Amino acid sequence: MKITPLDIRQQQFAYRFRGFDIEEVDAFLEMVASELEEQIREVAELREQLASRDQEIHELRQLVSELEEQVKENSLLRERLERREEEIRELRENEKELRKILATAQQVKEEVRERAEKEAELLIREAELKAGKILLNAEEELNRIKEDILELRRQRKLFELKIRNAVETHLKLLSIGREEGEEALGNEVDLNPRSLPESKENPPENSEQV
Secondary structure, three states: OOOOOOHHHHHOOOOOOOOEEEEEEEEHHHHHHHHHHHHHHHHHHHHHHHHHHHHHHHHHHHHHHHHHHHHHHHHHHHHHHHHHHHHHHHHHHHHHHHHHHHHHHHHHHHHHHHHHHHHHHHHHHHHHHHHHHHHHHHHHHHHHHHHHHHEEEHHHHHHHHHHHHHHHHHHHHHHHHHHHHHHHHHHHHOOOOHHHHHHHHOHHHHHOOO
């Protein structure tokens, strides 16, 4: 059975000879009722704060979910970086092939020079021009890919740092919210007015004089 401040104010006691002072009893009951009202208000406020904390925790969980999605995007960036590195390896292989081609062209140059010096010079010039263009394009593409890789690595480090800071901040907020929620529940149990009826069920020995 719960006792409300109104129950305390409306409580009536039987009159007996040489009992307690009625005004003092009423004043004391009024004081108890006021204190109970204050405690009830504090408990209500604590419950509202706890509900607000629950909402904040829910929002933090949503934020963690978004961070997990961003981590997945980071994995996609890593895959993209690996593809770039594979392209670099392929370009290096092509470079080796081009060097072989140049070596072959040089050999052909020596062989053809004996047959026809003019024809050989023309063929060599064309081969060198083509090889030079291929090498130039390959070097430009290689430099561009290297710059892209450096930029991707820089973005990855920056992104990982942001994720780490955000997770640490939200973990601290979750810890603070949990501690405050537990403290609020503890205070609610301490302020529970159910202990008041025991004073009626177990009155002091001289309560019969009231």
